[in-house]
Amino acid sequence: MKKKLLLRLCLILTVLLSLPSCTNEDLYSSSENEKQEILSKSPWKEDQVYIRKVQKIFLQNANLQYFERKYGTVHWDYAMSFGQFDESYLVVPILKGNTVVTAMKVYRIDDRVYFREKNDPEFISFFTDIIFKEISGIDEKVVNSPTSAASKTIEYKCTYRTITVGCFESQSNCEPLSSTVSECKWRETGGGSAQMEICNPLECENGGGGADPGFLYPDPPQDDPCLKASSRNTKAKSIMNKSKVSAAKTEATKTLATDTEEKSFSFGKDSNGDYKTSAVVSGTSNSTNIPGSNGQFTIEGTAHTHLNGYYNAFSNGDLYSFQAANANTPTMLYSFAFASDGSTYLLSITDPVKYATFAAQFPKSGNIDGNNGFKEGTELYNTFKSATEQFISQNFSEDDAFAYATAHILNKYDTGATLSQQDDAGNFNSIFINETITPPAPGETKPTSTFSPTADCNLQ
Structure with a gap:
């Protein structure tokens, strides 16, 4: 849109228990393991709601004979959520006979779950000890990064689990052996290896590995929008640092100062988990199309330029174009705007359903x-x-006033989308606006609203 004068914890939890019993008794056979109710044999508390739902999704979509030949048998009774109880993450061992050969991690993003192989020697050894050895002690430590109670942002959450093998309190002259593994939630926001082939890719459309768009997860919990916005910001920085995305940005912006047409490209991960982009295409002076991927990658987002003389942040029309793109391609959650002054803005979706509701209530x-x-x-x-107008009266620039007003619209109408701006360090910071409403003065009929930027997340 062209410019106009007035528009512009560390929380540590330690549990130490003594477990004198052996855990390698009564391993489920393949058929038992796949059919009966999960009876957890983990020595820790796990997210059983998530484990049961993920197992059901797996059994509904997997060709068990194919999967067991290729990988082995999934032992759901030893599935672990590593301190996560928001239906978001688990790791489960895979065995061939009495040998742990690999592990499978299953994480949720919004209403989709993804099955990835975790062929990590430390985890293979860890599960081998848990299943087949005498465990004399366990320990769990959950560490959050410094957290702001006001902004409700968490950069990461790591869970460290330690097992001690071989020595009990009654034993003397015994040297215990301990091993520790850890999982950090912020690492599980996407990417990584391609999905596991839970069925033969020659015989099934979904579940055949590669860049599949995940599997539908029924009744996902209502996530904290502030945490989700923080996660989107972290992921956005990572995306912008990918070599192919960075190269596409350079190509799109190299003549931006004198361009007369906007340019755009899309980006996403291929079947190997590597980021790819479409070709950079040109549009008009105030709009451009979102290029497709030609089947080369799963689209996660798009980026476009804003010409000199136009506002830096997303136009009002961009809010609708991005929602329509997400409705057509549900994996598209990120949109970047590159301004002629070098600034970069991010529009990210935290709740696609709310975004669609907004577009329906206030149609384009x-x-x-x-x-x-x-x-x-x-x-x-x-x-x-x-x-x-109020932000301009507070001596903010037209560009800042426009961005702040956009952020206010996104929050006031509970759109399920948030606006962020990139700083000099490459971090994306959400823009939140506080609205203070004063009741009508005597003789007046309308309340007065006062707006101000705030660092506190007030997403609904």
């Missing part, structure tokens, strides 16, 4: 004009204009 046809701005006289126009 009735709310966006021919210049990609809100139509004059509409509720969105009045709300946006009021916030923009």
